[in-house]
Amino acid sequence: xxxxxxxxxxxxxxxxxxxxxxxxxxxxxxxxxxxxxxxxxxxxxxxxxxxxxxxxxxxxxxxxxxxxxxxxxxxxxxxxxxxxxxxxxxxxxxxxxxxxxxxxxxxxxxxxxxxxxxxxxxxxxxxxxxxxxxxxxxxxxxxxxxxxxxxxxxxxxxxxxxxxxxxxxxxxxxxxxxxxxxxxxxxxxxxxxxxxxxxxxxxxxxxxxxxxxxxxxxxxxxxxxxxxxxxxxxxxxxxxxxxxxxxxxxxxxxxxxxxxxxxxxxxxxxxxxxxxxxxxxxxxxxxxxxxxxxxxxxxxxxxxxxxxxxxxxxxxxxxxxxxxxxxxxxxxxxxxxxxxxxxxxxxxxxxxxxxxxxxxxxxxxxxxxxxxxxxxxxxxxxxxxxxxxxxxxxxxxxxxxxxxxxxxxxxxxxxxxxxxxxxxxxxxxxxxxxxxxxxxxxxxxxxxxxxxxxxxxxxxxxxxxxxxxxxxxxxxxxxxxxxxxxxxxxxxxxxxxxxxxxx
Numbered sequence: 468x469x470x471x472x473x474x475x476x477x478x479x480x481x482x483x484x485x486x487x488x489x490x491x492x493x494x495x496x497x498x499x500x501x502x503x504x505x506x507x508x509x510x511x512x513x514x515x516x517x518x519x520x521x522x523x524x525x526x527x528x529x530x531x532x533x534x535x536x537x538x539x540x541x542x543x544x545x546x547x548x549x550x551x552x553x554x555x556x557x558x559x560x561x562x563x564x565x566x567x568x569x570x571x572x573x574x575x576x577x578x579x580x581x582x583x584x585x586x587x588x589x590x591x592x593x594x595x596x597x598x599x600x601x602x603x604x605x606x607x608x609x610x611x612x613x614x615x616x617x618x619x620x621x622x623x624x625x626x627x628x629x630x631x632x633x634x635x636x637x638x639x640x641x642x643x644x645x646x647x648x649x650x651x652x653x654x655x656x657x658x659x660x661x662x663x664x665x666x667x668x669x670x671x672x673x674x675x676x677x678x679x680x681x682x683x684x685x686x687x688x689x690x691x692x693x694x695x696x697x698x699x700x701x702x703x704x705x706x707x708x709x710x711x712x713x714x715x716x717x718x719x720x721x722x723x724x725x726x727x728x729x730x731x732x733x734x735x736x737x738x739x740x741x742x743x744x745x746x747x748x749x750x751x752x753x754x755x756x757x758x759x760x761x762x763x764x765x766x767x768x769x770x771x772x773x774x775x776x777x778x779x780x781x782x783x784x785x786x787x788x789x790x791x792x793x794x795x796x797x798x799x800x801x802x803x804x805x806x807x808x809x810x811x812x813x814x815x816x817x818x819x820x821x822x823x824x825x826x827x828x829x830x831x832x833x834x835x836x837x838x839x840x841x842x843x844x845x846x847x848x849x850x851x852x853x854x855x856x857x858x859x860x861x862x863x864x865x866x867x868x869x870x871x872x873x874x875x876x877x878x879x880x881x882x883x884x885x886x887x888x889x890x891x892x893x894x895x896x897x898x899x900x901x902x903x904x905x906x907x908x909x910x911x912x913x914x915x916x917x918x919x920x921x922x923x924x925x926x927x928x929x930x931x932x933x934x935x936x937x938x939x940x941x942x943x944x945x946x947x948x949x950x951x952x953x954x955x956x957x958x959x960x961x962x963x964x965x966x967x968x969x970x
Contacts, residue, residue, distance in 0.1 A: 480534035481543040486527025488614065489551050493520040495606045503599035512562035513599065520555050539967065545618055545958040549950055553579040556607045559600060566595035572939045579946045581607030583953035584615065584829060586701025586799035586922025589935045593706045598687060601704035605694040612698025612829035613661050615953065616731055617654045620827055660735055661697065668693035668723050672716065680715035696723040699829045701799030701922040707931060708801040717785055717802045721792050728796035728824025749864040754825050754835045761791045761819055768812040794819040797831040799922020801930035813925055820915045831920030831953060833883055837876045844873050882956060890914035890948055894941055901938035917945040918952045
């Protein structure tokens with residue numbers, strides 16, 4: 468154990484909480500196990516994984532039967548939660564021994580991509596994998612979405628870094644020494660809302676088949692896509708993603724992605740009849756404005772693209788809105804092969820990768836909240852340059868934002884950009900070493916797609932391709948990038964500082 472400001476870092480409490488999450492994750496294996504039985508597939512991979520998850524979880528829980536998490540313990544717990552879920556989640560893929568996922572590196576990549584709700588995949592041979600394995604991919608993303616919701620609202624919003632503490636939440640507390648009861652309470656509250664939205668999405672998608680608007684949408688497809696749309700994750704059991712379905716499904720998926728990237732505390736207020744909190748929220752209005760602005764830009768570029776002149780007006784609007792929503796919310800679905808669009812349209816979508824949805828949602832990337840504060844701060848700087856004696860506090864939804872939070876947002880955004888460029892350099896260099904002919908844009912998009920948890924990239928890792936061709940060393944680094952990016956960088960990096968353990 469180390470000592471921090473005279474207080475012992477209780478790693479046992481962190482590991483115990485990780486164990487609880489890992490233990491209960493075994494419940495999700497019931498559904499793919501059931502599908503395997505119905506399809507006559509081998510159930511051993513799922514039974515073995517359940518045994519590992521439960522035994523590991525119970526063992527870790529015993530380290531501290533009544534864990535009491537403080538701020539520093541929370542950093543360790545958040546980091547190890549995603550790492551343990553990804554490691555255990557890879558077991559069914561390896562044990563099944565089918566297709567590209569039989570390779571341990573590929574299995575870990577796919578599992579980490581799942582629990583971090585990234586959606587980048589190494590699967591090419593979709594037919595080689597059972598429906599149970601495909602469902603497990605989707606469930607990993609659903610679990611990752613729920614986990615980040617609970618921890619973002621109950622933990623990350625209290626840890627005062629990168630502006631995360633600006634998240635608007637009814638359950639926020641300033642007491643960093645009693646997080647555990649709050650995690651359980653938040654999990655119950657958000658879990659009910661998350662499950663309710665998922666069930667509604669299943670009914671919505673399968674209902675399209677019932678009324679004859681989506682004959683391709685089976686019940687299995689509806690469940691799998693509900694899991695990965697509400698969690699803004701993007702895995703699909705279909706090689707062509709959402710493009711495999713009718714326009715009605717594509718239109719229906721847009722609001723599902725948009726809702727998943729909305730602050731769930733605000734959504735909870737809506738369920739309680741408090742609509743004004745959503746309407747009056749400045750970040751929500753900014754988020755909708757981003758979706759609308761970039762949709763118009765992409766639609767205009769598609770109209771001007773002679774290679775897309777066969778598209779109808781409805782198709783231009785649908786594909787523009789779908790792909791902008793998919794990329795901004797970091798879902799990563801594809802309604803069309805946007806890798807075949809004009810360079811200008813692709814660069815706009817690349818820019819969208821760096822935005823993200825609202826704080827307190829399942830989305831990834833930098834997030835709209837930080838960009839809104841940064842833009843407000845920049846506008847204030849222009850004003851104070853002209854009026855140096857003016858005192859002009861920055862406000863968000865009517866509340867004053869303290870200067871320390873603004874500085875943290877600047878630092879976080881800069882750190883994100885630096886890591887992205889370093890990752891790009893590695894992808895280019897390692898690809899060249901392995902003989903993979905990557906363009907700079909392909910390398911940049913692949914680095915952004917994994918670090919910002921977007922999913923598909925461009926070129927070799929485009930929307931209807933995969934990350935299979937990347938060398939194993941690159942895929943391992945991308946796995947690390949997905950882990951760091953999902954939990955917003957700091958909880959991982961702080962563990963490697965001497966100050967965390969010894970100051």
